[in-house]
Amino acid sequence: MTSRPAVWGRGIGLVLLLSAALGAAYLGGRVTAQRPLVTSDEINTVEVTRVALPATVRVDVRIRDDALQQGEDPNDTGSGFFYKKNLIVTNYHVVQNQESLSVTLSDGKTVPAKVVGIDPGIDIAVLRVTGVSAPKVLGFGDSSRLIPGQKTIAIGAPLKYQNFISTGIYSAATLDLQRPDNLGGEVGEYMLTTSMIQGGNSGGPILDSRGAVVGVADANASPSQLVPGIIGVFIPANIVKQSLSDLETVGVSQRGTLGVTFQDLANLDPALLRLSGLSSSNGALVSDVPAGSAGARSGLRGSLKNNEGQLVTLGDVIVAIDGARVTSSYDVIRRVATKRPGQAINLTVWRNKKEVPVKVTLLKRTLAN
Known part of the structure; x- marks a missing residue:
């Protein structure tokens, strides 16, 4: 319990010493800036925020x-x-x-x-x-045009500190991001930034240097729950714009879905996989196929279970979509979600110990499903 006060004490002392040194330098004429905004980047950040x-x-x-x-x-x-x-x-x-x-x-x-x-x-x-009109509204930019190294500005209320501003850069897009809360599974690609995103930032805007919203702050990435996340994760603006349009006009998002449930092969008994002729855990097992779903209309086969819920016979295993191999149910869901209702996708499924092609035409989503 003694280390935290000691660290804070040293930190405050360091800040005070640095402030005194900078003050002396300014009074002594060694700092030539005569106004608070010196660089073009500072001016841009202030103007955007x-x-x-x-x-x-x-x-x-x-x-x-x-x-x-x-x-x-x-x-x-x-x-x-x-x-x-x-x-x-x-x-x-x-x-x-x-x-x-x-x-x-x-x-x-x-x-x-x-x-x-x-x-x-x-x-x-x-x-x-209710009871107020927006003092200002933000417009969306084109997240597909973000370039690694491009400036990003995050605004939000991390740790309840409202109007907190953080700058950084857009670093990369990633497909390899699975969440423990089972939300966001239809985000095709998440985007990563060095702008700070912490608890309370969720839902805030990620802006570019023009002030356009290029993403919505969502989470931070960390190697474990014991280590604070230092990589900001945001949802690309383009899929947010599409979703908002769908919600306003239809009441539900219109991304592609097969309408079936899955199980990951990695979670199944290896002996059951061998009996089905599978030599890899890559793919997604079709579990349930509700009547009327896109999967049912295309002839996808679900798995059979006994009264205790144990698998007796494996259903179709999706191993590829439009020729691209898949690794998991998450992989299948996000790839299908990049399509729109009315579009067709070509699945490759493992059925009766061989690969079989299945063409699926995606259906419009309704509030009921």
Whole structure:
């Protein structure tokens, strides 16, 4: 218990010493800057955030009792931003277990909010506020044009500190990001940034140097739960724009889905795989095929289970989509989600110890499914 005060003590001492040294340098004439904004990058950051801050909100959530673990705080926060005069984008995981909601504007005013649209597949939710019109709205940019090394600006309420600004760069896109909460499984590619994204940033805007929203802050990547995440993860703006359009016009996202459930081969008994002639755990086992689904209409076969829920016979195993091999059910879901209703995809499935082609025409999603 003595190490934390000692570290903080040394940190404050260092800051004070540096401040004194810089002050002496300025008074002594060794620092020539005569105004607070010196570089073009500083000027850009200030200009972008000055415009964006009024559009950014803190989302204040009261969590339902049945969603809490013993001793957990029922109050949580996230971030969001106005994209229309009374509509706010945030993450679905921020409001998933809410009992009540409000948003706090950048000037400190708090107003009630209501969830009016959800898209768990990409972890997005839409809130409507009453009693206020957006002080500012943010527009979306084209996330497909992001270049590694390009500047990013994150605004949100990490650790409940509202109007917190962090700059960094866009680093890369990644396919290899599976989440423990089973949300966001239809994000084709997540994007990574060095801009800081911590608890409370979720749902806030990721901006480029033009002030356009190129993504929605979602999480941070860490090697384990014991190590703080230092890599920011955001949802690309292009799929968010598509989702918002679908939610407003149809009420549900219109990304592709087979409508079936899966199991990963890696979780099955190796002996069962060998009996089915499978030599690899790559692929996705079709578990259940609901009637009327795109999978059912194309003739996909589900697995058979006994009364105790144990697998007796394996159904089709999807091993490739449009000729590209797949590794897991997550891989299948995200690849299919890049398509739209009416489009056809060509599956390769393992059936009766051989590969069989299956063509699937994707169906329009409805609120019922």
